[in-house]
Amino acid sequence: MWGGRFDKPPADVARAFTRSFPVDRRMYREDIVASRAHAAMLGRQEIIPVGSANALVDALDALLTDLDQTGGPPLTADDEDVHSYVERELTARIGDDGRRLHVARSRNDQVATDFRLYCKGFCLRLATAVLDLLGVLAQRADEEAETVAPGFTHLQVAQPVTLGHYFLALFEMHRRDVDNILYAYTVSDVCPLGAGALAGLAFDIDRDYVAEELCFSQVARNSLDAVSDRDFVSAVLQACATLSGHLSRWAEDLVIWASPGFGLVRFDDAFATGSSMLPQKLNPDVAELTRAKAGAIAGAAVGWQATLKGVPLSYALDMQEDKRSLFRVEDDVVAALRALTGALRTLTVNRERMAEVASLGHSTAIEIADYLTERGVPFRDAHAAVGRLVRLAEDRGVELADLEEADFVEADERLSGDVRDRLELQRAVARRTSLGGTAPARVREEAARANRWLRWQRDHVQDLTGRGLPLALRPSASAP
Helix, strand or coil: CCCHHHCCCCCCHHHHHHCHHHHHHHHHCCCCHHHHHHHHEEEHHHCCCHHHHHHHHHHHHHHHHHHHCCCCCCCCCCCCCCCHHHHHHHHHHHHHHHHHHHCCCHHHHHHHHHHHHHHHHHHHHHHHHHHHHHHHHHHHHCCCCEEECEEECEEEEEEEEEHHHHHHHHHHHHHHHHHHHHHHHHHEEEEECCCCCCCCCCCCCHHHHHHHHCCEEEEEHHHHHHHHHHHHHHHHHHHHHHHHHHHHHHHHHHHHHHHHCCCCEEEHHHHECCCCCCCCCCHHHHHHHHHHHHHHHHHHHHHHHHHHHHHCCCHHHHHHHHHHHEEEEEHHHHHHHHHHHHHHHCCCHHHHHHHHCCCCCCCCCCHHHHHHCCCCCHHHHHHHHHHHHHHHHHHHHCHHHHHCCHHHHCCCCCCCHHHHHHHCCCHHHHHCCCCCCCCCCHHHHHHHHHHHHHHHHHHHHHHHHHHHHHHHHCCCCCCC
């Protein structure tokens, strides 16, 4: 492609170091689709003969069909990158017309366009996978709306909650992930093709036509920025880092909850592993590996940002590393997301043990403080009175409800015998009826609301897929 300037080929070690084909070959669809739009535009604008443009379009269509059938370009191909592979294949099939494709186009705006198309598709696939997880969370929240569970702070039992409320907390976390992913989609939805190497082009190109053919909602307005901008990559990686961090947090919960000391949940055999030596083991490897991959994904996001910060405008080959960063993150986050979704769907809850642990540590003590506050006692005074009762119960090795009537009255004369009724777990959670509270009635309301949001968001993502991706790049036409 650029050998005319040079007297000798690149050294083997230099070529091996700089070539990206083994990494970017997975973008063959995006490169062919973008090249097809570019070729059609060249013919429409009479920049190349219409016959040549038609030959290019037909050959690109045929190449895409062939590569889809064989699983993409062969790893054995010796090309510098996927873009040179496509151009070489075209030239082999249709001769000199294949060599006309690169007029009015630079590798700089070509790569940026291909990768933006890829990131848009990835964002929509990832959003769909997160929505699948959210569907499981909403279902499990409704199923466990009345299941009393321990609520922890500092990994100490703090208050009883309903397990459904916990699942809805995860729903909120991952709902924000969908927002982040769709924001990254929006940032990616800008067409840089036509910017050339960095300065624009002297040909009478039609950038709006190309953007429309490629389903971009807008055209990059500055040629320098068009080829140098990789903020969309940063946005996608950051969305993935946040998502994987969320997955890691509750994967850690499941690892703890499944341990013998807690015994709150049990992983299904299909989502657990055993030990090569110890026949009794049921290891939560899916959750553990999710936790591990979150660190690598966060590292990739930070590493890419560190790479990008030192690149002067407009383009340098440092930016080639964006695909290596994103493709590894894509593989890890999608695999973790799908595995953990399956683990959650099949997870067995030990409801009896949940209630037992939820009762530990005088977890309903706040009910006594609330009781006093309702009777006009300043909260800090009520807090101190209950603290004295807790200390007394601990000294005697009993629960708060087992203290004598005189003990309550001594702590505060307004504490009568009916305060014990407030200490029962189910009553304690049922009283938490404030908006966003853990009461079963609230959980069922929020689960229904979550399902309504899910239906709307699925329709929204489906609509974005239909109008935001060229037909050949939609999930029904290409592998995930």
